Amino acid sequence: MIVIEKEKTTKAVYSAYKDSGVDWLGEVPAHWEVVKMKYLFKDYSEKGKPEAELLSVTQSQGVVPRSWVATRMVMPSGNLESFKFIAKGDFAISLRSFEGGLEYCHHDGIISPAYTVLRARRKIEDGYYKYLFKSPTFISELQTSVVGIREGKNISYPQLSYSFMPIPPLPEQRRIADYLDQKCAQIDLAIAQKERMIALLEERQQIVIQRAVSQGLDSGVEMKDSGVAWLGEIPESWEVLKIRDLMQLKSDKGHPDYEVLSVYREYGVIPKSSRDDNHNATSLDTSTYKAVKPGDFVINKMKAWQGSMGVSNYKGIVSPAYITCEVDTSKIYSRYLHNLLRCKKYISEYNRISYGVRIGQWDIRFEDFKQLPLLLPPMEEQIFISNIIDEVVSKTARAVLDQRKGIKALREYREVLIDEVVRGRMCLGE
Structure with missing residues (x-):
């Protein structure tokens, strides 16, 4: 682990300063x-x-x-x-x-x-x-x-x-540049380590989720061949259905007063207003948008190959370009379905059945999607698996947040350090 030592509170300053006469510079070393x-x-x-x-x-x-x-x-x-x-x-x-x-x-x-x-x-x-x-x-x-x-x-x-x-005098310019090169390299390395840790945490979470939804959590249970090569073996008590058996296409329009929802690869279906990184413009007329209720399944068909789909926890409307489905929740638990159809094994299949000239314009048809196999454990096991996954996701989210806070602090420190050194607030030797 790289440890970044912040400059001591009693940092070295220049022996004399003068007013630069410029607001953004303020006082500068007298010889600059x-x-x-x-x-x-x-x-x-x-x-x-x-x-x-x-x-x-x-x-x-x-x-x-x-x-x-x-x-x-x-x-x-x-x-x-x-x-x-x-x-x-x-x-x-x-x-x-x-x-x-x-x-x-x-x-x-x-x-x-x-x-x-x-x-x-x-x-x-x-x-x-x-x-x-x-x-x-x-x-x-x-x-x-x-x-x-x-x-x-x-x-x-x-x-x-x-x-x-x-x-500053030329030798001083070089000294400042060399110092900041060294310090920024240390900071950037520490940031890179934290970013790698985030990637590892998220990768581990995906591995846990995929194993849980496709093989269960009991390693000692009797297994059987699922009959699907890319799914492999599954617990003896699980069934293999088709998505069409538990999910039906729906298209309920004419609710312009409902909240607009969006589908993210990372988060699933959430209110569009909850994120500031969604730059897709909402139509002025949302009467053609499709209504979604809690428990419905929504697919961004242009980004299904990335995993942009999920069960909605919200009542709202989504783009008419999305696929909306009603789910038979008497047979499949919403949280289990959400995690199952977003795991890597399924995303690989979405890549296979999507079509288009360029990757960014790949599309998926519901007619193809609904033919995919659907793993169905007993309801009690679906709920148990989902609760464990929720715990794993929550624990991972806290760990990732800690790392992101550390990255934010390092970037802020980098900015402050640069600002102080280039404006002469810190002396590296006269």
Whole structure:
């Protein structure tokens, strides 16, 4: 485990400070310069290098080759003559810089002409400005140079160029950059360890759930062949039915006053308003949305291959593109059904029976879905299995929450540390 030592309360400070005359900087070490940005960086626009490597401007990685970016990017078509050349050590003002600061360029190449390239007018330690330009206080200063509204917001360099920037002596810039490289690497490693722990906790939970719903919790029970290759052996007392035997398609519309629900791979069916990461727009007319009551089963048919389905605990309405089903709860316990049809064995089958040209547009038909086998333990065992799973899920959720709190604290510490060091609130040696 990586242990991050936070700077002691009695941190070292500089021997003398002066008023920078700038709100976002406040007092700075007395020997630092403070100048307008236009005297430190110029708007650099060199074009006509279509053969250069195409780069992406990202908030998380800076300006990097497109091959480094995990998410798929739309490749530009046509002539690249108008694309701007950017060199390692330059900075880019991206279309989202008002949120995440300026981006450091790690590699020579070309970027969209929509971006502004900044190149230093004098010798600097680019590592120092890499941290300064991503610091929370500097990002706040960027808001004074925002032009446009909503999705059209952008940073105007002609305005930003009049903002004041600190210039520590060059050796000090290098010392600050080296120090932050070391500290941030330690913090990032600690965060990565916590993220791995979360992945392990969630993986272990899935293993427990899958075993419980497909084989039961009694390892000493007599087993039999389920007759389905991908399900394998099941307890002797369990039945194998078809989904169609216990689930019927329904389509009850005309309830625009009901709460809008959404289906998540991670959470199942929940109120759309309970999450702020669902960017799918709700129709102004929800009279065509399908009504759902507690105990109904809902499938996001475009994302069934990811496991986006589940039993609803809520009364509400869902997109007309979803599949809604009524369940025979006299024979199958809702919580058991919810966990069974969301386990990995079933998700693999959804992948097999889904169709479409591209993965992101795969679809599943209820006619195919309802033919899948359905494992049916005795009702008492279904309830027992579901109660144990609820305990496992609750315990895992608490452990994951602890890890996420630790990650949040580390990220906050990283931001505060960067902010203090780049603005001279902490002395690393004069």
